[in-house]
Amino acid sequence: MDIPREHLVDMYQTMVKIRRFEERIREIYFTDKLPAFDIAAGLIPGEMHLAAGQEPVAVGMSPHLKDGDAITATHRPHHVAIAQGVDLNKMTAEIFGRDTGLGRGKGGHMHLYSVEPNFGCSGIIGEGIPVAVGAAMAFRHKSSDNVALSFFGEGAANQGAFHESLNLAALWNLPVVFVCEDNAYAISVPKTASTAIADNSDRAAAYGIPGVLVSSNDPVAVYEVMGEAIARARRGEGPSLVEIKTDRLWGHFEGDADAYRSDEFKTEMLERDPMVTYVKRLSDEGILNESDIAAIQQAMYDEVEKAIQFALDSPYPEPEAALEDVFAERTVTL
Amino acid sequence: MLVGLVANPTSSKDIRRLTTLARVIDVEEKANIVARLLVGLGSEEGIEVLGVDDQSGLFRRAITLAGSAAPPTGFLPIEVEGTEADTRHAADYLANNEAAALITVGGDGTVRAAAEGWPRAPLVPLAAGTNNAFALTDEPSVVGMATAIAVKSGADAFRPTTAVEAETVEGRALAVIDAVVVRNHWVGSGAIWDPAELVEGFVTTSRRTAVGIASVSAALGPLEQGHARHLRFGGERTVRAVFGPGLILDVPVDSHVDLPVGAELPLGNEAGMVALDGERRLPAKAGLVRVVEGPRVLDLETALRVL
Numbered sequence: 001m002d003i004p005r006e007h008l009v010d011m012y013q014t015m016v017k018i019r020r021f022e023e024r025i026r027e028i029y030f031t032d033k034l035p036a037f038d039i040a041a042g043l044i045p046g047e048m049h050l051a052a053g054q055e056p057v058a059v060g061m062s063p064h065l066k067d068g069d070a071i072t073a074t075h076r077p078h079h080v081a082i083a084q085g086v087d088l089n090k091m092t093a094e095i096f097g098r099d100t101g102l103g104r105g106k107g108g109h110m111h112l113y114s115v116e117p118n119f120g121c122s123g124i125i126g127e128g129i130p131v132a133v134g135a136a137m138a139f140r141h142k143s144s145d146n147v148a149l150s151f152f153g154e155g156a157a158n159q160g161a162f163h164e165s166l167n168l169a170a171l172w173n174l175p176v177v178f179v180c181e182d183n184a185y186a187i188s189v190p191k192t193a194s195t196a197i198a199d200n201s202d203r204a205a206a207y208g209i210p211g212v213l214v215s216s217n218d219p220v221a222v223y224e225v226m227g228e229a230i231a232r233a234r235r236g237e238g239p240s241l242v243e244i245k246t247d248r249l250w251g252h253f254e255g256d257a258d259a260y261r262s263d264e265f266k267t268e269m270l271e272r273d274p275m276v277t278y279v280k281r282l283s284d285e286g287i288l289n290e291s292d293i294a295a296i297q298q299a300m301y302d303e304v305e306k307a308i309q310f311a312l313d314s315p316y317p318e319p320e321a322a323l324e325d326v327f328a329e330r331t332v333t334l
Numbered sequence: 335m336l337v338g339l340v341a342n343p344t345s346s347k348d349i350r351r352l353t354t355l356a357r358v359i360d361v362e363e364k365a366n367i368v369a370r371l372l373v374g375l376g377s378e379e380g381i382e383v384l385g386v387d388d389q390s391g392l393f394r395r396a397i398t399l400a401g402s403a404a405p406p407t408g409f410l411p412i413e414v415e416g417t418e419a420d421t422r423h424a425a426d427y428l429a430n431n432e433a434a435a436l437i438t439v440g441g442d443g444t445v446r447a448a449a450e451g452w453p454r455a456p457l458v459p460l461a462a463g464t465n466n467a468f469a470l471t472d473e474p475s476v477v478g479m480a481t482a483i484a485v486k487s488g489a490d491a492f493r494p495t496t497a498v499e500a501e502t503v504e505g506r507a508l509a510v511i512d513a514v515v516v517r518n519h520w521v522g523s524g525a526i527w528d529p530a531e532l533v534e535g536f537v538t539t540s541r542r543t544a545v546g547i548a549s550v551s552a553a554l555g556p557l558e559q560g561h562a563r564h565l566r567f568g569g570e571r572t573v574r575a576v577f578g579p580g581l582i583l584d585v586p587v588d589s590h591v592d593l594p595v596g597a598e599l600p601l602g603n604e605a606g607m608v609a610l611d612g613e614r615r616l617p618a619k620a621g622l623v624r625v626v627e628g629p630r631v632l633d634l635e636t637a638l639r640v641l
Contacts, residue, residue, distance in 0.1 A: 002517050002518050002519065002531075002606070003518070003519075003520060003522075192389075197360070197361060197362070197390075198343055198361050198389065198390030198391070198392075199343070199344070199347065199360075199361065199390070201347055201358060202347075202358055202360035202361060202362070204351075204358055205357065205358045205360055210351040210352050210357070210358075211347070211351060211358045212347060212348065212349055212351045212352060213344060213347035213348070214523065215344055218521070218522065220520045220521070220522040220523075221521070221522045221523045221524070223522070224349055224522045224523040225349050225352070225523050228349060228352040228353055229352055232352055240351075240352060281520075285519055
């Protein structure tokens with residue numbers, strides 16, 4: 001299978017958008033928080049977890065998605081949300097706590113929920129894994145060929161929710177792909193200090209489902225593997241577990257001193273930054289020239305700035321809105 | 335006598351878990367395989383085993399499992415990166431320190447990396463990969479015992495093999511089973527699983543029980559030792575081959591010719607990548623492939639007859 005040019009270019013374009021978004025959020029996040037780091041101050045109060053370096057994990061799935069597919073992600077969700085096509089204006093407004101945001105500014109960056117496309121994430125580790133299994137059950141009951149994808153970190157794979165979810169998905173042969181983003185650190189804890197095995201993909205064997213290890217942070221490798229895993233689920237052949245070794249270029253959260261990772265480790269990550277290696281390969285293959293690359297970058301930068309401006313121009317929610325949208329009003333008939 | 339051991343913790347985990355019926359061989363299972371090897375090696379006095387202290391802890395786990403039945407063991411003094419380079423560096427160290435044998439535990443890609451580090455190694459390739467076209471699929475304790483007997487007795491139990499070397503604008507690399515040009519321009523997930531991708535290939539075996547491209551070669555008749563077979567894919571004629579675990583396909587083969595050691599052929603410039611032992615590695619542009627002598631591989635029956 002040679003990969004269609006538009007897929008290769010789309011993946012790069014989305015990677016640029018994600019990286020630019022994370023860079024700009026980082027800049028704005030620190031506005032008014034320094035010199036003494038005040039987490040409640042500034043345009044974006046609260047914690048901030050950014051995914052620079054993990055772009056390939058997200059963009060590799062995008063060309064294989066179709067309308068109605070459901071995705072759950074982690075407390076570090078921006079790359080996955082952008083790659084699924086969540087409205088960037090509403091997502092940015094949510095991060096800025098504005099009334100025009102996905103959750104009317106009440107959720108913040110770790111709790112982004114979108115109905116169309118069907119996306120959700122949570123600050124609770126492993127929360128999205130059983131939720132994705134639930135979405136897959138719904139697809140089964142509706143006889144649709146939609147699939148659910150659950151993104152989670154390597155630390156979450158030690159949670160009971162991970163094992164319970166794989167068991168039920170395997171038992172009921174549900175259309176779900178479990179995607180483990182292994183960036184080697186759960187906050188500051190190295191995987192070697194928390195996990196009894198080297199590769200979480202090994203755990204698929206315990207539930208009788210395919211487990212695949214993607215050992216390089218390469219969008220094309222992820223594209224190929226996710227294409228097969230999603231197609232397999234869509235055909236009704238059941239769940240699979242995909243483990244991707246990736247890099248979190250920055251700290252666990254913005255403001256993290258990141259002293260638990262050595263300078264050598266950080267330097268090695270930068271040397272293999274997928275933004276650099278992937279665009280070089282596209283250029284070497286003659287898929288994009290310098291002018292194409294510049295045009296893509298400008299377009300993505302503009303889109304990000306537009307979303308930020310939308311957020312800045314939006315009002316904060318009124319205090320009395322705090323109790324609105326808490327419970328669903330629709331009556332469910334059994 | 336020094337015996338080296340390289341076990342690949344990441345073999346048998348690639349995309350073919352989705353495209354064939356191959357399943358994960360987990361690290362614990364590999365540790366068990368290595369433990370059984372160690373027990374076999376420990377059946378003879380005077381064997382010392384040095385292995386890679388890999389990041390998964392596989393070799394350490396195997397030593398624990400084998401317990402007092404293992405021979406004296408130690409770790410190879412190489413810097414472990416957790417990549418394929420570990421296998422090459424280990425093989426290189428063992429070559430320079432005159433090891434009596436090099437045991438690999440993994441798939442065909444693991445054997446290839448070992449052969450790059452020590453091209454004429456006395457090799458004992460134990461299967462823990464996907465296709466295992468090159469590796470031995472016998473019980474590890476038998477393989478360990480046969481290795482110990484072979485190196486202690488000095489019997490001529492290692493048989494010659496043929497390899498192929500690919501050279502392109504981006505470098506040179508070895509393959510112990512096959513070098514195949516595919517249309518795909520990307521390394522990506524590495525593996526090949528679609529015959530429509532194939533342009534041409536060089537195969538070093540016609541073993542009827544082999545899997546993958548080697549199975550295509552086998553269907554075309556016997557190949558003399560010291561030769562590699564050049565295949566051009568496509569056309570109307572097909573051969574039935576076991577293309578992967580649980581995957582039997584009719585593969586179109588336009589023509590084939592057998593080439594002796596020393597022969598070389600240029601690659602077509604139109605194609606994408608050269609896959610070595612099943613893994614896409616080098617852009618094919620301006621490349622050539624030459625037939626060379628490969629590692630020497632343990633013949634179990636010959637070794638065990640010494641008993």
